[in-house]
Amino acid sequence: MVTVGSSVVPTRPGWRQMIEVDRLTKRYGSTVAVDDLSFQVLPGRVTGFLGPNGAGKSTTMRAVIGLDLPTMGEVRINGRSYASIRRPLCEVGALLDARAVHAGRSASHHLLCIARSNGIDPSRVSAVLEMVGLAGVTRRRIRTFSLGMLQRLGVAAALLGNPGVLLFDEPVNGLDPEGIRWIRTLMKQLAAEGRTVLVSSHLMSEMALTADHLIVIGRGRLVADASVAELLSTSSRNRVRVRSPQAGRLSTLLTRDQPGVNVQSGPDGGLEVLGMDAPAVGELAAAHGVVLHELSSQQASLEEAFMDLTRDSVDYRTGTDLLSLESSTTPTTAGSRP
Ligand SMILES: Nc1ncnc2c1ncn2[C@@H]1O[C@H](COP(=O)(O)OP(=O)(O)OP(=O)(O)O)[C@@H](O)[C@H]1O
CATH class of the missing domain: 3.30.70 (Alpha-Beta Plaits)
Incomplete structure (x- = not known):
């Protein structure tokens, strides 16, 4: 059974944290993955993080939790770097790569190891497994899990320390319609509890239903930082x-x-x-x-607005896309910028 609610994850007064990405630049050799990028992610709302393939979303998220060191600039969580947080999993939870788990362990053992090494009460393990709908498979080896089950396990790990800041990179990947709906409800619930929720996705229809605010990047640079309504209202496809x-x-x-x-x-x-x-x-x-x-x-759909915004920053495009762009008569519209 999937349980999402304040009875399981109580609201904490300390959850007024914000993520600040401040002039972040990340280069890998000659590739500029993130280019002088600045934005803030505020608590109490779901912020969607959008961009074409290779735009720099995952790199930015990795920089937030200290997995990638910035070439320039910095990322702060409530004014501090991730490295300086004493109990990071109790402040920031992240699902970045659902497959990055020890496949030989059971689900509960995997979470127990994380809990022990981070000073988290072991009773949280069964609580989060219940929350994500994996209570019935706690002893199964992770190597037998489907992608959807791995995503749920990754969400459980992110929630383990009951953090006020949550990052999810493509969390609906591999989920069935019921799972997608569950993630949507979970994100909204977590934000309603006052947490800061940043979620990336390529599913525009899903983002339109889930996110309150959107950060759109292209080629590592900020393209739009606006509410969903603002972004839709500026589309030239209206x-x-x-x-x-x-x-x-x-x-x-x-x-x-x-x-x-x-x-x-x-x-x-x-x-x-x-x-x-x-x-x-x-x-x-x-x-x-x-x-x-x-x-x-x-009104334009979010997908149409996204295509308008990122038209100039798409790295990978098929011949069909090129044809439809050439026949398009509408000009590109930029969204509101901070
Ligand atoms: N470890 C790395 N080494 C070299 N280049 C990298 C590395 N990680 C990312 N890149 C490059 O940085 C750019 C941004 O990649 P990133 O994965 O952050 O984009 P993304 O927006 O998450 O893309 P997608 O939507 O396809 O997941 C890409 O050009 C990618 O090839």
């Missing part, structure tokens, strides 16, 4: 759908003398208008006596 028995005339009116307005025909004879909001379309139609049968604002 459009107005309009249907009219005088569609041809309306289309001419919309594009005539209106720089930046783009009108496309939909399959049902409707029009999709980019570069103008719904009230302006309605007023223009009314001023010229054009009858409207439908007028609605269509």
